[in-house]
Amino acid sequence: MRRKLAAGNWKMNGTGNALSELAELAQQVSPGDAETLICPPATLLFPACERMRGTPIVIGAQDCNSEDAGAFTGDISAPMIADSGASYVIVGHSERREGYGETDATVAAKTRAAWRAGLTAIICIGESGDDRAADKTLDIIADQLAGSVPDTATGENTVIAYEPIWAIGTGKVPSLDQIIEVHDFIRNSLITRFGAPQGTAIRLLYGGSVKPSNAAEIFTAENVDGALVGGASLKAADFTPIIKALSQS
Template identity: 65%
Template sequence: MRRKLAAGNWKMNGTSAALAELNTLASIHPTPDVDILICPPAPLLSRAADATAQSQITIGGQDCHAAVSGAHTGDTSADMLLDAGATAVILGHSERREDHDERNEDVRAKARTAMNAGLVTVICLGESLAQRVAANTLDIIAGQMSGSIPDQATGENLVIAYEPIWAIGTGMVPTLEQIAEVHDFIRVRLERRFGEGVGRSVRLLYGGSVKPSNAAEIFAVPNVDGALVGGASLKAADFSPIITALEQS
């Protein structure tokens, strides 16, 4: 059985004061029936890891460099994330792909390095609104999967997050049928490439305007093993109901 995962991406939000939300979340969910992952900005990583050390909450980074070390001013290596207390990293988020011109091959190189370092990699996939309207969604997802996922992927080191770009932070949400179509497609392609064992063990998350009011119906969709949540993960009061909905799904 795949253990479900509620992942929160704080993006470029939060200062030291925000760490209190982690304590609140841990107190609400001392023994969760699902995995909880919070990915704060890099300057908060070490303090977030310390704050959650006695809880069931794990901490992840939002990006890492493909190189192990070197002259890459402003970047963070996978080993640095581990040293700061992270156990996972988000890679290939649409905001990285768009704002930093990351290509599939860039994501793949980063994922390879992160996996080699022992980090769980959450690789993000998703289509734009124009691609959705043009009925190119599955072709886009297929290309991102083949280009972004390295060959050493397993159910232990890979999580895939389907985040339609047009639904991120917009309040727009795909229909349940659209979510199911993409998640089923991803599952089939994983099994075809990596075999039934690995293909069935990789967790598939949905992301894009997930909130307490729609979480339960999204989690009822087959092959949805959790969520990658943006804005609603910043406050324990907003994220906790989503975690509870996942536990009850």
């Protein structure tokens, strides 16, 4: 059984005062709920880990360098993330791919760096609006899976998040049939590549304008094991209903 995962990506939002939202979230989430992950800005990694110690909330980072150390001003390495107490890191988010020119090879290198540090990598993939309009979605997904996911991926070290770029922060959400189509395609691709045990064990998240109002429907899809949530994860009052909907799915 794959444990459900509700992951919140705070992006470049939150200062020290935002830790109070974590405290509120920890009061709302029980150990029997879906695994709950918050990925705050790097400045909050250590205090968030300390604040959430002994609670059901786990902490992750939003990105890492592919190298363990070196002359990379402003970057954060996977060992630094692990040293903070965090256990996950997001790699290959569309905002990194588009805004910083990260390629599939870059994402794969960051994934391997995460693994070396003992972190679980959440590898993001997804098509643009133009790709969707041109009926290239599954081709894009296939290419990103092949290029971004290293050969030694397992259910323990890897989570894959499907985030259609055109749905991130726009309020637009694919139909349930579209979400099912892509998640089933990803699952079948993983089973073909890694074999049934490992291909079945890797958790698949959906991300893209997930809200309390649409979460329950999205989570009815067989191969949707959770969500990667942006803005709705910033407030405990918004994220808690999503976590509860996932826990009950």
